[in-house]
Amino acid sequence: MKIGIIGAGASGMVAAIAAADDPRNEVLLFERQARVGRKLLATGNGRCNLSHWNAGVENYHGSMPGFVEPALKAMDVSDTLHFFRGLGLYTVAENSGRIYPYSDQANSVVDVLRFALERPNIRLLCGKEISSVKKTKEGFALRAQDERFEVDRLVIACGGAAGTKLGGGLSGYQLLRSLGHHCTRLYPSLVQLKTETDPIKGLKGVRANAGIELRCKDSVLARSRGEVQFTEYGVSGPAIFDLSRAAATAPEGSTLHMDLLPELTADRLLTALCLRIVRLPNLSCADLLTGILHNRLGRVVLRSVDIPETLPLHALRWVQLAALSEAVHDFTQTLTGTMGMDGAQVTAGGAEVREFDPKTLESRIVPGLYACGEVLDVDGDCGGYNLQWAWSSGHLAGKSAGGAKA
Numbered sequence: 001m002k003i004g005i006i007g008a009g010a011s012g013m014v015a016a017i018a019a020a021d022d023p024r025n026e027v028l029l030f031e032r033q034a035r036v037g038r039k040l041l042a043t044g045n046g047r048c049n050l051s052h053w054n055a056g057v058e059n060y061h062g063s064m065p066g067f068v069e070p071a072l073k074a075m076d077v078s079d080t081l082h083f084f085r086g087l088g089l090y091t092v093a094e095n096s097g098r099i100y101p102y103s104d105q106a107n108s109v110v111d112v113l114r115f116a117l118e119r120p121n122i123r124l125l126c127g128k129e130i131s132s133v134k135k136t137k138e139g140f141a142l143r144a145q146d147e148r149f150e151v152d153r154l155v156i157a158c159g160g161a162a163g164t165k166l167g168g169g170l171s172g173y174q175l176l177r178s179l180g181h182h183c184t185r186l187y188p189s190l191v192q193l194k195t196e197t198d199p200i201k202g203l204k205g206v207r208a209n210a211g212i213e214l215r216c217k218d219s220v221l222a223r224s225r226g227e228v229q230f231t232e233y234g235v236s237g238p239a240i241f242d243l244s245r246a247a248a249t250a251p252e253g254s255t256l257h258m259d260l261l262p263e264l265t266a267d268r269l270l271t272a273l274c275l276r277i278v279r280l281p282n283l284s285c286a287d288l289l290t291g292i293l294h295n296r297l298g299r300v301v302l303r304s305v306d307i308p309e310t311l312p313l314h315a316l317r318w319v320q321l322a323a324l325s326e327a328v329h330d331f332t333q334t335l336t337g338t339m340g341m342d343g344a345q346v347t348a349g350g351a352e353v354r355e356f357d358p359k360t361l362e363s364r365i366v367p368g369l370y371a372c373g374e375v376l377d378v379d380g381d382c383g384g385y386n387l388q389w390a391w392s393s394g395h396l397a398g399k400s401a402g403g404a405k406a
Contacts, residue, residue, distance in 0.1 A: 002026045003401050004142055004151035006130050007172065008036040010387055011373030011394030012157030013113045014083075018398030019155075020122045025402050027122045028149060030142070032129035032171070036117070037110035039159065039166040043345070043387065048106035050084070051077050051391070052384035053097040059385045061245060062377040063184060067353040071361065071392040074399075080391050087112040098384050133175050135366055153368045153401045157394060160347025160374035161186050168341065172375035173351065180365045182352045188344030189245040189379050190386070195234040195256060195333040199304060203230035206294050207237070211262035214243050214335070216254040222246035225262060230297075233339070241382040245348050248338050258331040260293060260301070269325050277321075281314035288313060293328070301327050346386050350377040360400040361393060372397035 003019045005012050008031035016029040043049060052059070055077050060068045075083070081091055081099070089112045090102040101108040117124055125144075132143040139152040158172025173183045207229050214222040226239035235256070247254070261269060273288060286309035289298030299309060305323040307316070341347070353376055355364050363369040372393035380386040 007157035010390035014394030015398030019402035049384040162344035184349040189348040190345035192236040211259040
């Protein structure tokens with residue numbers, strides 16, 4: 001059987017390897033870029049957070065989150081690590097559950113997958129952008145520039161619209177639509193957020209561990225906790241990525257509320273500040289939060305409640321001290337947007353999953369057509385969950401298209 005796979009990213013490469021496990025199959029793997037796995041190289045800041053020990057249905061989003069369950073069961077985290085160990089990749093897990101290559105380099109992951117594609121029954125065609133797909137009586141006819149290819153079965157693994165500079169685009173959705181499928185609204189996820197910049201001026205590069213709530217008026221839209229990094233345009237970091245999906249669709253005027261000391265109660269903070277005032281009454285207020293917060297962050301919080309930095313601690317009034325303590329536990333910024341698809345790591349939304357069989361990832365509309373990875377309306381939390389979906393769904397689609405049970 002001849003199997004076409006469009007897209008040599010994470011899910012497409014695994015799909016090709018899985019389909020080629022049956023030596024009777026001939027696999028044509030098409031990649032529009034000059035090399036495979038370019039987007040994969042950038043994941044995890046170049047470290048490639050390839051999975052998470054706690055990956056489960058609850059970590060995924062979309063119109064039907066439970067859609068991911070059969071694929072995750074067919075290739076769970078243990079199966080994934082066994083698969084990569086078989087390719088020669090060693091991995092290490094952090095205490096958080098995040099899993100990385102032992103080399104701490106994303107290119108190690110890409111390389112072992114690239115080596116695994118070097119099989120007699122896999123034909124890798126880089127620089128071949130499939131511009132159109134038509135269903136035929138025998139299978140599918142694919143058009144790339146002036147070339148025509150015919151396959152018996154077809155897997156769409158083109159990825160999503162996120163990370164356009166690394167190859168993200170709309171081609172997968174367009175090909176699926178041309179075959180009768182539908183797509184949900186697309187928006188960025190795992191993306192940096194824009195806020196009003198004046199309140200955080202001077203904080204570029206500062207990191208903090210914080211509890212965060214995204215609110216609109218009195219409603220809490222999302223919560224997260226972890227590392228936040230301040231930027232010239234707003235905020236980034238894992239804790240921001242975790243709620244960026246909700247932020248992308250948040251109403252105008254929504255706000256981010258940061259507890260900059262989530263492990264210290266307001267009473268304990270006030271006690272600590274009062275003790276400093278008693279011991280160092282002539283110290284300037286600019287250093288009141290020194291040793292508690294990053295110096296630059298402490299001064300920005302101080303300014304947010306209009307306390308002069310030059311004011312000596314003994315002149316600080318109780319109402320000012322109370323306001324400062326409240327600001328530390330509720331440092332508020334107005335959300336103005338996201339960094340968009342260019343800055344996003346993942347696309348939220350995609351091909352309607354109800355139009356695919358979750359047990360095989362075969363189309364319910366077009367027999368012999370399969371889809372996997374980010375092109376589907378599935379997106380995961382920050383922490384390796386999206387790559388686990390890529391491996392699991394690619395494995396299931398490849399096995400199913402190749403005629404084997406996953």
